[in-house]
Amino acid sequence: MSAVSPIEARKAEALESFRVRGMPHRRFEHWRYSDLRAVLDAGQVAAAGTAHWQIGEVPDGVEVFDLAKPAPPDWVVKNLGNIGNRPTMEEASLAFAQGGAALRVAKDRKIPQILPLTVSSTGNLRLLIVLEEGACLTLAETHAVDAGLLRNVGVEIALGRGAELTHVRIAPNAPKSFTVEHIAVGEARDARYRAHFANFGSRLSRTELHLVLREEGAEAHISGVNVLGGESHADVTTHIEHAAGKTHSTQQFKHVAGGKSRSAYQGKITVREGANGSDSRQTAKAVLTSTRAEADLKPELIIFADDVKCAHGAAVGDLDAESLFYLRSRGIPEREARRLLVRAFLEEAVAEIGNDELRAAVWRDIEAVLPRALEQAR
Amino acid sequence: MLEIKNLHAAVDGKEILQGLTLTVEAGKMHAIMGPNGSGKSTLSYVLAGREGYEVTAGSISYDGHDLLQLKTEERAAKGIFLAMQYPVEIPGVSTLTFLKTALNAQRRARGDSELDAMSVLKLVRKKAEALQVSEEMLKRPLNVGFSGGEKKRLEILQLSLFEPKLAILDETDSGLDIDALKLVADGVNATRSPQRGMLVITHYQRLLTYIVPDRVHVLAGGRIVAEGGKELALELEAKGYAQVAKEPA
Ligand SMILES: Nc1ncnc2c1ncn2[C@@H]1O[C@H](COP(=O)(O)OP(=O)(O)OP(=O)(O)O)[C@@H](O)[C@H]1O
Ligand SMILES: [Mg+2]
Secondary structure, eight states: OOOOOHHHHHHHHHHHHHHHHOSOOTTSTTOTTOOGGGTOOHHHHHHTOBOOEEEOOOOTTEEEEETTSSSOOHHHHHHTTTSSOOOHHHHHHHHHOSOEEEEEEOTTOEEEEEEEEEEOSSEEEEEEEEEOTTOEEEEEEEEOOOSOSEEEEEEEEEEOTTOEEEEEEEEOOEEEEEEEEEEEEEEOTTOEEEEEEEEOOEEEEEEEEEEEEOSTTOEEEEEEEEEEOTTOEEEEEEEEEEOSTTOEEEEEEEEEEOBTOEEEEEEEEEEOTTOTTOEEEEEEEEEEOSTTOEEEEEEEEEEOSSSOEEEEEEEEEOOOHHHHHHHHHTTOOHHHHHHHHHHHHHHHHHTTOOOHHHHHHHHHHHHHHHHHHTOBOO | OEEEEEEEEEETTEEEEEEEEEEEOTTOEEEEEOOTTSSHHHHHHHHHTOTTEEEEEEEEEETTEEGGGSOHHHHHHTTEEEEOSSOOOEEEEEHHHHHHHHHHHHHHHHTOOOOOHHHHHHHHHHHHHHTTOOHHHHHSEETTTOOHHHHHHHHHHHHHHHOOSEEEEESTTTTOOHHHHHHHHHHHHHTOOTTOEEEEEESOHHHHHHSOOSEEEEEETTEEEEEESTHHHHHHHHHOHHHHHHSOO
């Protein structure tokens, strides 16, 4: 009998798990707004092959390993496929991707420049990001658009003690593709994960975050915008688990849906037994700019601990008629007034991006989509 | 410049204006006084073209145009300005950005060249000083966290910035302390000009001692029930609306 490497074994397990559970559909927990099985079958996921990726110049203190290469280092073997809660599409990306990127920031290295990582085609892909104790990184994840059927990315992030990762993910409008990304994050004591997800929709777009604040003092600050027009779809589903005391999380999502687009946000927060003194804030708001657009916002709180502060709010509405009248009465044409109000609505979420360059990049993409996101569909 | 004839207007199916006739002349200061709920704000909204304010009969001609055929923003570009009783707060839009966007939109609509950010800032600063609108206020989101008086001062700042042909001021005096009232009145008086028609809506005689009207119109029950010179305001103060409304106009 030939020895099977731990990664090979884990991949075989993932394949089996995907085979058994199959494609997610609307009766799967938290897949209500993304019926993937209705549009795609398991064979097509396998046939999608492996996506290409590119990374910018690798700065000193960062190590990159190409997952297509043999002999992965220990930190890859230990983490790959072991951080998340193994949902079915993530298992599929592990089983079918013949490559991907793993990167590690060494202990106490604080990388000043933005590290750009581009997923440059459709297909399955795995990304592994490990920040050792005290390390600090800003990662800009962008996606190129092509005509392929499926992009299925599984991202795993392990943050050591006091490590800080800023993760800005921009998913441009991909009208021909189904796009799925699962992000699993595990945080040690005092670690901090700041993420912004800017989604511009696809035929079916699913962004799922599963984040565990494992030890005291860990924090997560997640923000995002969905800006959708035409027949685009974007579903953002988050699950933040406060598994230790004195952990903090904030979430701020803003959605704009025009045309015949559909936008969804499901945000589950679990505060585990013993995670006392934790606090968690979550707001999600959506503006519909077309009578044929749809937005569904579903917060969910599950609390097993004491002395916990949780606040959440969700609201779907139209652009404020009084504000619109005020602006128009000052001579601002209706289209421009609507654009101004939508920008103002999104501002709070985009402002969560601390990095000027990345914030400007997100605004540029918003501007490009805005005319369609403001269109009333017939 | 503005001729309103037999105007009937409804909100949510309820007729508020019931045969209102009023003429505003260029170079003149007109005051409309009237009890709560008489339709003063409704008239101002109809003039500005607010959605939901349905004109069921009558006509409004403005500067040679059939006003009712124009969109809200077109009316603004053609020189109609409404200082609102309750200016709205718009988080996420800075006051200065708003002023620049509005000013340039009006200029564009009139075929004038747009002003760059620097020129707008200079212009706004000049106007803001007289009204004691601080630089810090201009940076804040539009009207957000402004006091009642600050909101009204910003409305008057816009009046002086946009230089409209017809200015309608809806209860610009409400919520102002004595000093602010003088400041705002000075601001309004500074914009009086032979080309500009002005329509000031107020409850109180007080404002009219600072902004002296040429004509006073009393609005009650959705129509003009009395008209006169500035002395009518004093008579109203002494006798009350009910009494004056009964006497023949
Ligand atoms: N959306 C609405 N639906 C029904 N009635 C309305 C609506 N808006 C205003 N009204 C009514 O129209 C009448 C006139 O209102 P308006 O605001 O024009 O009065 P006003 O003269 O400006 O009063 P005030 O002095 O209090 O400002 C009031 O009776 C008011 O209740
Ligand atoms: Mg009123």
